[in-house]
Amino acid sequence: MSDTQTTVEPVRMGRKATQPLLIVNDLVKTFGNGVKAVDGVSFTISPGETVGLVGESGCGKSTTAKLLLRTLDPDSGEVKFGGQDLLGMRGRALRRLRSRFQIVPQNPQTSLNPRLPVRSSIEFNLRAHGVPKPERVERIAEVLEQVGLPGAYGDRFPHELSGGQLQRAAIARAISTRPELVICDEAVSALDKSIQAQILNLLAEFQKELGMAYLFISHDLSVVEHISDQVLVMYLGRIVEDGTGSQLWNRPGHPYTEALLSAAPGAERERIVLVGDPPSPANPPSGCTFHTRCPIAIEACSTKRPLLKPTAGGSHAACIRTTDLQQP
Amino acid sequence: MTVEAQAELVIDAAGETSDAVLSVRDLTTTFTAGGQRIEALRGIDLDLYPGRVSVLLGESGSGKSVTARSILRLYGASAIIGGSAVFEGRDLVGLNEKEMQPIRGSGIALVPQDPTGSLDPVRRVGAQIVEVLRLHGVVDSKKEAQARAEELLGLVGLPDPVRAARSFPHEMSGGMKQRVAIAIAICCNPTLLIADEPTTALDVTVQAQILDLFVELTSSIGSAMLMITHDVGVAKDLADHVSVMYAGRIVEQGATSTVLDDPVHPYTKALLAAVPTPDVPRGNLIPIIGQPPVSGMTLPGCSFAPRCPVAQSSCTELVPELVSVELGHSVACPVATEFGAA
Numbered sequence: 001m002s003d004t005q006t007t008v009e010p011v012r013m014g015r016k017a018t019q020p021l022l023i024v025n026d027l028v029k030t031f032g033n034g035v036k037a038v039d040g041v042s043f044t045i046s047p048g049e050t051v052g053l054v055g056e057s058g059c060g061k062s063t064t065a066k067l068l069l070r071t072l073d074p075d076s077g078e079v080k081f082g083g084q085d086l087l088g089m090r091g092r093a094l095r096r097l098r099s100r101f102q103i104v105p106q107n108p109q110t111s112l113n114p115r116l117p118v119r120s121s122i123e124f125n126l127r128a129h130g131v132p133k134p135e136r137v138e139r140i141a142e143v144l145e146q147v148g149l150p151g152a153y154g155d156r157f158p159h160e161l162s163g164g165q166l167q168r169a170a171i172a173r174a175i176s177t178r179p180e181l182v183i184c185d186e187a188v189s190a191l192d193k194s195i196q197a198q199i200l201n202l203l204a205e206f207q208k209e210l211g212m213a214y215l216f217i218s219h220d221l222s223v224v225e226h227i228s229d230q231v232l233v234m235y236l237g238r239i240v241e242d243g244t245g246s247q248l249w250n251r252p253g254h255p256y257t258e259a260l261l262s263a264a265p266g267a268e269r270e271r272i273v274l275v276g277d278p279p280s281p282a283n284p285p286s287g288c289t290f291h292t293r294c295p296i297a298i299e300a301c302s303t304k305r306p307l308l309k310p311t312a313g314g315s316h317a318a319c320i321r322t323t324d325l326q327q328p
Numbered sequence: 329m330t331v332e333a334q335a336e337l338v339i340d341a342a343g344e345t346s347d348a349v350l351s352v353r354d355l356t357t358t359f360t361a362g363g364q365r366i367e368a369l370r371g372i373d374l375d376l377y378p379g380r381v382s383v384l385l386g387e388s389g390s391g392k393s394v395t396a397r398s399i400l401r402l403y404g405a406s407a408i409i410g411g412s413a414v415f416e417g418r419d420l421v422g423l424n425e426k427e428m429q430p431i432r433g434s435g436i437a438l439v440p441q442d443p444t445g446s447l448d449p450v451r452r453v454g455a456q457i458v459e460v461l462r463l464h465g466v467v468d469s470k471k472e473a474q475a476r477a478e479e480l481l482g483l484v485g486l487p488d489p490v491r492a493a494r495s496f497p498h499e500m501s502g503g504m505k506q507r508v509a510i511a512i513a514i515c516c517n518p519t520l521l522i523a524d525e526p527t528t529a530l531d532v533t534v535q536a537q538i539l540d541l542f543v544e545l546t547s548s549i550g551s552a553m554l555m556i557t558h559d560v561g562v563a564k565d566l567a568d569h570v571s572v573m574y575a576g577r578i579v580e581q582g583a584t585s586t587v588l589d590d591p592v593h594p595y596t597k598a599l600l601a602a603v604p605t606p607d608v609p610r611g612n613l614i615p616i617i618g619q620p621p622v623s624g625m626t627l628p629g630c631s632f633a634p635r636c637p638v639a640q641s642s643c644t645e646l647v648p649e650l651v652s653v654e655l656g657h658s659v660a661c662p663v664a665t666e667f668g669a670a
Binding site for chain 2: 056057162163164165192193194195196197198200201204205208219220221222223225226227245246249259260262263264265266267271273274276277278
């Protein structure tokens with residue numbers, strides 16, 4: 001769905017809109033040191049949909065999130081949120097729009113102010129978005145209950161809460177402005193598996209109740225596959241495959257996706273061990289950036305950048321050798 | 329020989345002769361912080377055998393790393409250690425710092441979690457390996473040490489060992505640094521290799537490379553290996569033997585295939601069920617309710633009882649002992665063993 005040739009699937013959750021909530025088109029970001037962090041990324045998110053973004057460190061997942069939040073400005077590209085051009089906005093208009101998209105960061109220990117009780121951190125967010133005082137108090141009590149924290153926990157400081165409770169507080173802060181899109185940047189990666197399952201269930205429950213859309217960023221393919229309607233696989237700043245979780249799981253169309261699935265510990269697949277480390281994004285390989293580590297690369301792979309094309313498994317993959325992938 | 333039979337042999341021989349490289353019995357570690365006693369380990373039994381990988385599996389705060397550090401006696405005076413840990417005929421718990429020092433590195437080596445923090449940032453990695461070799465007197469000359477360092481860097485799979493030896497840690501990727509840390513750990517041919525979450529800081533494709541390297545090394549150098557991890561997948565892929573830890577105790581122990589494919593303890597079952605798999609629909613994961621116990625808080629009876637789906641009133645009274653349910657498979661849960669595997 002990120003490719004121009006494909007049509008956008010209409011919405012699942014009960015909103016009237018059939019327009020995508022977020023449209024990202026050919027986003028590019030190169031840092032001053034020559035690192036091409038995001039290199040032509042396009043995708044859409046419909047209201048109430050979860051899009052997973054998976055990849056290894058340095059692939060540009062978090063930079064993509066920062067570009068969408070406008071904490072970084074892209075070199076080129078287009079981002080439309082609810083029909084409005086996000087990149088052209090500044091000042092008050094941007095602030096007003098921001099209440100509609102929120103972030104749950106990776107590490108709640110460092111994202112919640114250690115010197116403020118949790119309640120004040122949530123209130124700060126509400127005040128920034130112009131919610132009047134009486135309503136703020138009400139809203140805080142409501143979101144704390146929604147995330148399953150006893151009301152009294154609002155008066156606690158971050159160091160008095162466990163990792164799972166802190167992540168609940170961070171989620172409470174994010175949903176307090178009633179956003180339409182929540183960006184979860186490795187939101188469950190720091191948590192133990194038993195707590196991770198609690199938080200994943202909570203996120204799924206909110207989506208059902210409040211109809212929020214998620215951009216769920218993680219390096220953990222099993223988590224992304226579990227929570228997402230649509231999964232984007234990123235490698236060196238580019239999306240190399242785009243499909244539903246089960247499409248990727250059952251029949252990956254890109255050799256990198258296949259390697260990623262097989263490398264996950266405990267995966268009951270034939271292990272494909274990639275050679276070496278991912279190349280530096282400051283000096284990415286020519287053509288398909290994966291060709292240096294790809295087990296089925298041919299000469300043509302090093303010359304031409306492949307575009308996302310439909311595959312036999314139903315996904316879209318940027319690979320000219322996709323038909324030669326060994327399939328179960 | 330099965331694990332249990334081997335373990336019994338160890339007990340029979342009372343530590344004099346046994347196949348086990350390390351026999352840990354009733355190991356306890358207690359810290360005192362601000363006048364409060366924190367019982368981090370409450371009686372660990374563990375046997376490690378040459379050429380075999382044993383995994384300590386548990387969540388944060390369960391005492392996995394404390395077990396490794398207690399065996400290596402890295403806590404000094406800050407912890408009170410009880411029980412015994414017999415390594416090559418000597419009880420490590422009774423040794424003083426001077427007696428312990430030669431064992432660390434040459435007898436028991438540690439691969440740390442974060443290679444960036446464990447390597448000296450201002451020295452070339454070759455020199456860091458040479459230092460360890462010279463310290464333990466494994467080599468006669470500096471030249472020999474240099475050659476051996478390069479050989480080791482090749483052995484752990486670095487493509488250009490000569491160049492790698494001349495590199496500084498910051499010039500290497502996370503995976504390469506972890507390979508260097510492994511080279512340092514194996515440089516004195518330790519009889520026991522302890523790896524504390526050695527792949528947690530690495531990307532999944534690099535993690536696969538490093539795990540393969542561990543498997544290769546343990547079989548080629550024949551040392552025993554204790555791998556600490558929170559990742560059920562890593563345990564499945566790597567371990568011959570698994571010990572599941574919760575709140576400072578081992579709750580289930582046995583061959584990997586029995587423990588992870590056919591778990592008996594309710595905590596092991598819950599831990600396996602909490603991992604997302606393609607078959608579980610969204611929102612339907614089975615989490616473990618509540619929070620793990622706060623370290624230092626000693627609950628009467630079974631520590632898992634407050635979160636346990638099958639807990640009975642008796643569970644909060646008596647501390648459950650590890651009981652054998654089948655050959656080489658022990659479980660510390662009277663409720664599960666009575667109804668599950670009787």
